[in-house]
Amino acid sequence: MKEVKFNEYAKDVVEQIGKGAFLNTKYHDKKNTMTIGWGNMGIIWGKPVFTVAVRYSRHTYELIDKAGEFSISVPLSGNLKKELGFCGSKSGRDFDKFKECGFTEVKGQKTNTPLIGECDIHYECKVVYKQAMEPALIDKSIDDKFYTNNDFHVLYYGEIVGCYETSK
Numbered sequence: 001m002k003e004v005k006f007n008e009y010a011k012d013v014v015e016q017i018g019k020g021a022f023l024n025t026k027y028h029d030k031k032n033t034m035t036i037g038w039g040n041m042g043i044i045w046g047k048p049v050f051t052v053a054v055r056y057s058r059h060t061y062e063l064i065d066k067a068g069e070f071s072i073s074v075p076l077s078g079n080l081k082k083e084l085g086f087c088g089s090k091s092g093r094d095f096d097k098f099k100e101c102g103f104t105e106v107k108g109q110k111t112n113t114p115l116i117g118e119c120d121i122h123y124e125c126k127v128v129y130k131q132a133m134e135p136a137l138i139d140k141s142i143d144d145k146f147y148t149n150n151d152f153h154v155l156y157y158g159e160i161v162g163c164y165e166t167s168k
């Protein structure tokens, strides 16, 4: 892994997030990854921050909330489509997704959360703020589209403490 500036691949990463990236979590000896399609990268409180949105129903929610950190591994060039599908439909409660997908677990450099060696770009993040969505404040069109079952997202703001590209 080669360290790069957090925004070096911002354009590619923001484009790919809409198609899918991996949100990795680890708490004690339990690790997991799930597909995300939403995320924000930018500056807040004078820090580079990656914000992810995790619904309460996810196994990932239990791990990220306890661990207070996470990592993101982004596949570029349309890679790992099958794995994005698997990790976006199966739960870590039922599967070891790293094992099922044959992922290489790369040790984090600044956190305890692993990265996925088969991906191209990676972020290590420490949660500096979390925000439960306030149902009364959501625009009605979004509420009707995404939250009819009340399975709201919690937003996790992760300070980016490391950003890497996989050495080829």
Ligand SMILES: Cc1cc2nc3c(=O)[nH]c(=O)nc-3n(C[C@H](O)[C@H](O)[C@H](O)COP(=O)(O)O)c2cc1C
Pocket: 019, 020, 032, 033, 034, 035, 036, 037, 038, 053, 054, 055, 057, 058, 059, 060, 061, 084, 085, 087, 088, 089, 090, 091, 092, 093
């Ligand atoms: C393309 C795609 C994007 C997704 N984005 C999110 C997301 O941003 N937040 C979320 O909570 N779930 C998202 N999901 C759903 C989770 O990936 C899925 O429910 C997963 O099985 C949860 O795994 P877990 O129980 O191991 O955490 C997405 C699924 C797909 C296929």
